């Protein structure tokens with residue numbers, strides 16, 4: 001039986017060598033190699049993170065901010081290299097979410113059994 | 121090269137068969153088998169989750185609530201089986217956090233390179 005850490009390093013290697021990761025890396029490098037694309041992408045990321053932070057802190061998000069964020073998203077979606085990068089991110093995300101579900105299954109089975117959900 | 125999903129299932133098996141998980145399961149079963157321990161543990165969990173929810177929604181937590189939570193923690197810490205369970209949870213958590221750090225390293229290397237952090 002391989003131990004947890006050996007298996008984790010195997011999985012890391014599999015992720016690193018996967019088509020999904022290679023395609024993401026290529027898409028990322030393409031955006032980073034283009035100064036104006038890079039700026040647009042950074043701007044998009046920062047806007048997303050600011051809104052997320054506000055949301056997490058329970059702060060109100062104004063209509064102007066929503067509208068601005070919408071415009072930034074629209075802009076990056078029209079940029080071929082950036083929308084390609086976002087697509088590849090989305091694809092790897094699906095895989096990583098699957099992985100996360102698979103490896104947390106033992107814990108979920110332990111804590112999530114139906115009996116626990118009855119109120120007394 | 122094994123693919124991501126095969127590696128993830130291998131890792132899941134390694135977690136399920138680990139000493140850490142077996143000990144956690146035994147500790148959990150011991151608490152669940154004892155009606156009064158189970159109630160105390162459920163009460164502790166519910167209190168923790170309520171406070172966490174409030175915190176995440178940016179709601180104020182009153183002094184009374186903090187004091188009540190402190191008492192519940194004190195109570196469960198004095199219960200041998202429950203404190204054993206919490207210890208085992210803590211131990212497996214360390215391993216799971218390590219695993220998470222290991223398998224997200226490719227992404228972190230891609231997105232976290234120092235060049236990205238300079239402002240322009």
Ligand SMILES: [Ca+2]
Nearest residue numbers: 113115116152
């Ligand atoms: Ca149970």
Ligand SMILES: [Ca+2]
Nearest residue numbers: 032233235236
């Ligand atoms: Ca870079």
